[in-house]
Amino acid sequence: MSGGRSSVSRLWPALLVLVALLGVWQLAAASGALADTLGLDSFLVPSPAEILNSLWEDRALLAENAWVTFAEVLAGFAAALALGVTTAVALHLSPLLRRVSYPLVVASQTIPVIVIAPVLVVWFGFGIGPKVAIIALICFFPITVNTLDGLATVPPEQRKLMRSLGAGRLRVLSSLEAPTALPFLLSGAKIAAAVAVIGAVFGEWAGADEGLGHLMLVDNAKLEVARLFAAMVWLSAMALALFGCLSLIERRVAWWGTGRGEGAT
Numbered sequence: 493m494s495g496g497r498s499s500v501s502r503l504w505p506a507l508l509v510l511v512a513l514l515g516v517w518q519l520a521a522a523s524g525a526l527a528d529t530l531g532l533d534s535f536l537v538p539s540p541a542e543i544l545n546s547l548w549e550d551r552a553l554l555a556e557n558a559w560v561t562f563a564e565v566l567a568g569f570a571a572a573l574a575l576g577v578t579t580a581v582a583l584h585l586s587p588l589l590r591r592v593s594y595p596l597v598v599a600s601q602t603i604p605v606i607v608i609a610p611v612l613v614v615w616f617g618f619g620i621g622p623k624v625a626i627i628a629l630i631c632f633f634p635i636t637v638n639t640l641d642g643l644a645t646v647p648p649e650q651r652k653l654m655r656s657l658g659a660g661r662l663r664v665l666s667s668l669e670a671p672t673a674l675p676f677l678l679s680g681a682k683i684a685a686a687v688a689v690i691g692a693v694f695g696e697w698a699g700a701d702e703g704l705g706h707l708m709l710v711d712n713a714k715l716e717v718a719r720l721f722a723a724m725v726w727l728s729a730m731a732l733a734l735f736g737c738l739s740l741i742e743r744r745v746a747w748w749g750t751g752r753g754e755g756a757t
Contacts, residue, residue, distance in 0.1 A: 568627020
């Protein structure tokens with residue numbers, strides 16, 4: 493219970509700020525001051541009330557497309573998680589492989605996703621494959637690097653102690669290094685979850701006939717600005733939901749890595 497109260501006490505200041513910002517936005521948009529400031533027509537600057545109205549009136553269309561995007565995000569995130577953990581463990585176990593491959597892991601993040609996305613669509617078509625690949629590319633790096641760093645944080649004395657007790661390399665990995673790296677892995681996964689929706693949108697912009705990214709392109713062409721913002725709300729909700737789920741998992745299975753004692757309360 494104390495952990496729940498602590499979480500609420502940390503959230504309410506942010507919620508108050510959000511409500512205040514939405515109130516200012518509503519007043520500025522409803523009065524036309526925001527449109528005048530930006531030099532735009534008023535219909536191009538929707539108020540929060542108009543966005544909320546779109547969320548309700550277009551709920552079926554938004555939900556249908558959101559499910560498509562959410563499936564892509566989950567698939568891409570799962571692929572990045574599996575590939576990232578496998579890569580981190582392989583690099584950790586083989587110093588030679590790490591020296592050879594780690595620069596390539598870093599180089600993978602220098603590829604502009606918005607450039608590679610159309611290429612993947614040309615190669616693999618308009619199905620879910622290119623979207624999953626783009627999401628996995630974005631999510632792969634934080635998961636791999638954080639896990640690799642976590643595996644390396646085990647004090648050498650603890651490894652020597654386990655070796656002196658007859659533990660083999662895999663036993664040290666599974667019983668000592670993996671539990672130590674788990675909070676690092678989940679921290680990287682939370683970062684990846686927050687940006688996974690960006691990869692999904694880029695993939696759908698490159699080529700798709702459904703999904704929130706595709707709907708945003710259509711709404712942009714039709715100047716359906718309120719629904720465009722409503723799609724953004726759905727995307728933010730997805731990222732927050734994934735982040736929240738991973739935070740709960742972290743508190744349940746890796747409380748020792750929080751550094752605040754929250755999981756033990």
